[in-house]
Amino acid sequence: xxxxxSYHEDVKAIIEGLKDKPGPLLPILHAIQDRLGYxxxxxxxxxxxxxxxxxxxxxxxxxxxxxxxxxxxxxxxxYVCRAESCQAMGSEALEEHARQRLGVDYHxxxxxxGFTLEPVYxxxxxxxxxxxxxxxxxxxRVTPERFDEILxxxxxxx
Numbered sequence: 001x002x003x004x005x006s007y008h009e010d011v012k013a014i015i016e017g018l019k020d021k022p023g024p025l026l027p028i029l030h031a032i033q034d035r036l037g038y039x040x041x042x043x044x045x046x047x048x049x050x051x052x053x054x055x056x057x058x059x060x061x062x063x064x065x066x067x068x069x070x071x072x073x074x075x076x077x078x079y080v081c082r083a084e085s086c087q088a089m090g091s092e093a094l095e096e097h098a099r100q101r102l103g104v105d106y107h108x109x110x111x112x113x114g115f116t117l118e119p120v121y122x123x124x125x126x127x128x129x130x131x132x133x134x135x136x137x138x139x140x141r142v143t144p145e146r147f148d149e150i151l152x153x154x155x156x157x158x
Contacts, residue, residue, distance in 0.1 A: 007036050
């Protein structure tokens with residue numbers, strides 16, 4: 001018999017606590033991701049069964065919303081704003097620099113598991129475009145050089 005991963009009890013408790021609410025799928029997925037950092041693919045059948053949904057319905061919601069992850073994130077997440085204001089102020093070049101510096105594309109983790117690179121579509125920091133967020137800290141007027149400084153500081157603190 002194969003042992004269940006340690007998070008299965010947490011997932012079961014989340015489902016039990018939310019399944020009787022109206023439209024429970026999204027709150028359940030958010031709660032799982034908040035607790036685990038991602039929605040493990042092997043939880044999809046459990047969620048589907050307990051909500052009387054098909055696996056395809058649950059998987060479809062997870063893959064439709066860019067917020068949900070199916071793999072564990074890195075220790076820190078780097079979000080690069082892709083909203084219009086940031087694009088007008090050079091975020092496309094910053095995105096390319098971030099990909100090169102980290103050696104990954106969006107939705108991927110660095111080889112050492114230190115960072116995950118994610119796009120975001122507004123950080124509410126438009127007056128200081130282009131913006132990024134590392135963890136919970138938002139930075140404005142980010143140049144490639146400043147990006148490197150921010151990342152170096154983030155690496156040193158982890």
